[in-house]
Amino acid sequence: MGHECFWGGGMWVLPALMPIIIVIVLLIIVYLLVSGQGRFRAPGGPDNGRMESSETAIEMVKKRYAKGDIEKEEFERIKKDILAE
Numbered sequence: 246m247g248h249e250c251f252w253g254g255g256m257w258v259l260p261a262l263m264p265i266i267i268v269i270v271l272l273i274i275v276y277l278l279v280s281g282q283g284r285f286r287a288p289g290g291p292d293n294g295r296m297e298s299s300e301t302a303i304e305m306v307k308k309r310y311a312k313g314d315i316e317k318e319e320f321e322r323i324k325k326d327i328l329a330e
Contacts, residue, residue: 302327303324303327303328306320306327307320
């Protein structure tokens, strides 16, 4: 066995970098948990299992109608369905 099997052969790189890699992964996990970007949420939290949205369904339909994505008949039908809920 020559010296290339140990320090001279590049086998020291992974063990030397492993603590740094572990710290980076843990920091990313903590960031995702704290910022609320992850999938982990307490049951019965503020969103009660629903996705948070900054606009209501009727506002989204109005925007689609204004952009010309849907016709007036479809807009009226969707609006009627939304308001019936």
